[in-house]
Amino acid sequence: MNILTQFAETGAASGGIFSALGIDWQMLIFQIIAFVVLVLLLGKFVYPVLIKTVDARHDDIEASTKAAQDAEKQAIEASKNIEKMLKQARTEASDIVSTAKEEATAAIEAAEAKSKTRAERIVSEAHAQLDKDIIAAKKMLQNETLELVALATEKVVGKTVSAKVDESVISTAVREAR
Amino acid sequence: MALRLSRRKIATYTADQLLAGVSKRDVLRSVAAYLVDAKRTRELTLLVRDIEDVLAERGHIVADVASAHPLSETLKAEIKKLVGGSTPQLRELVESDLLGGVRVDVPGKRFDGTIRHKLTALRAKQL
Numbered sequence: 001m002n003i004l005t006q007f008a009e010t011g012a013a014s015g016g017i018f019s020a021l022g023i024d025w026q027m028l029i030f031q032i033i034a035f036v037v038l039v040l041l042l043g044k045f046v047y048p049v050l051i052k053t054v055d056a057r058h059d060d061i062e063a064s065t066k067a068a069q070d071a072e073k074q075a076i077e078a079s080k081n082i083e084k085m086l087k088q089a090r091t092e093a094s095d096i097v098s099t100a101k102e103e104a105t106a107a108i109e110a111a112e113a114k115s116k117t118r119a120e121r122i123v124s125e126a127h128a129q130l131d132k133d134i135i136a137a138k139k140m141l142q143n144e145t146l147e148l149v150a151l152a153t154e155k156v157v158g159k160t161v162s163a164k165v166d167e168s169v170i171s172t173a174v175r176e177a178r
Numbered sequence: 179m180a181l182r183l184s185r186r187k188i189a190t191y192t193a194d195q196l197l198a199g200v201s202k203r204d205v206l207r208s209v210a211a212y213l214v215d216a217k218r219t220r221e222l223t224l225l226v227r228d229i230e231d232v233l234a235e236r237g238h239i240v241a242d243v244a245s246a247h248p249l250s251e252t253l254k255a256e257i258k259k260l261v262g263g264s265t266p267q268l269r270e271l272v273e274s275d276l277l278g279g280v281r282v283d284v285p286g287k288r289f290d291g292t293i294r295h296k297l298t299a300l301r302a303k304q305l
Contacts, residue, residue, distance in 0.1 A: 146300055150301050153300075154277065157277050158277055161246070161277060161278040161293070163248070166245070167250055169293070170253050170278075170280040170291070174253070174257055174280065175256075177260055177289050
């Protein structure tokens with residue numbers, strides 16, 4: 001303050017350095033004071049708020065950055081996990097396909113064996129049925145033949161057996177009966 | 179009311195009387211009277227068979243002989259030999275359905291040598 005006053009006095013004494021420069025020293029002092037007051041006011045009331053805001057912003061940015069890094073890490077981890085899972089899934093799928101192929105082959109073989117057995121059984125049954133039919137047909141034929149023979153004999157004998165022939169038949173029968 | 183006698187006793191009595199030479203007419207009349215009195219006329223057929231059985235046991239066999247044609251004396255003799263017994267008697271019957279041969283029925287058994295029987299046996303062999 002003393003310096004300013006001294007400087008002002010020097011200026012006044014010297015007779016117009018400030019005036020030559022177009023500077024109003026009173027106004028300058030006032031402005032300096034006002035500036036200082038402004039700086040003090042800003043330092044007291046505005047800067048803390050701004051710094052606080054900036055710090056908060058800085059913290060937010062740091063948190064965001066950290067979150068982004070964590071997210072990136074998690075993404076990388078997830079990617080690795082996905083890759084691992086995909087690899088495992090491919091392996092399992094391959095195993096499943098292989099097992100399915102084996103099972104399908106086994107099922108086809110079993111079905112073929114079953115079909116073959118069934119076909120053989122059907123053929124066997126058909127043969128048996130055929131044999132039965134043949135036997136039945138033979139029996140029927142034999143029965144019909146016997147019936148025809150009996151009928152024909154009855155007809156023929158009824159007309160041809162005379163008393164004399166009958167006597168011979170009876171004589172033979174009686175002799176055989178003894 | 180007459181005493182109830184068994185059929186076997188009546189048959190034995192009748193056969194004995196017949197074999198003893200009592201008149202057939204008298205014997206049969208008395209048997210018929212008993213049957214009427216005892217109200218057993220329904221048993222007549224069975225009684226006749228029983229009498230034949232008793233006679234057969236005593237060697238007097240009555241055989242029913244069936245044939246398609248009347249029998250000659252030679253055949254009758256052969257059949258009597260077949261029947262056996264001391265005095266076999268034949269009761270002849272002609273049945274043309276028999277076709278040929280002879281069927282002899284004696285008490286307790288039958289001999290069937292008819293062609294009809296052989297044809298029936300042939301048919302019976304059907305499977």
